[in-house]
Amino acid sequence: MSEPTAFNLEVDASGLNCPLPILKAKKALAALESGQVLKLISTDPGAARDFEAFARQTGNELLAQEANGSAWAFYLRRR
Numbered sequence: 001m002s003e004p005t006a007f008n009l010e011v012d013a014s015g016l017n018c019p020l021p022i023l024k025a026k027k028a029l030a031a032l033e034s035g036q037v038l039k040l041i042s043t044d045p046g047a048a049r050d051f052e053a054f055a056r057q058t059g060n061e062l063l064a065q066e067a068n069g070s071a072w073a074f075y076l077r078r079r
Contacts, residue, residue: 005037007075008032009037010038010040010041013025013040013043016043018044021042021044022050024040025054035078037078038074041072041073048065051065062076
């Protein structure tokens with residue numbers, strides 16, 4: 001998997017289903033400073049839709065999402 005951007009924190013939420021990947025992202029983003037980037041890995045099939053909605057609702061920027069087999073990597077910039 002190619003890295004689209006540098007990130008400050010990586011969280012592996014593999015094996016967790018909704019809403020746990022979102023909750024882990026929310027907690028991790030709270031630990032970051034404004035402008036820093038979180039990389040979250042998820043195997044939840046609905047995660048792509050969930051993270052798009054999460055970014056819209058929270059004002060955090062979804063920089064990229066990449067599929068790698070059954071896993072997804074999401075890159076979120078903290079607002």
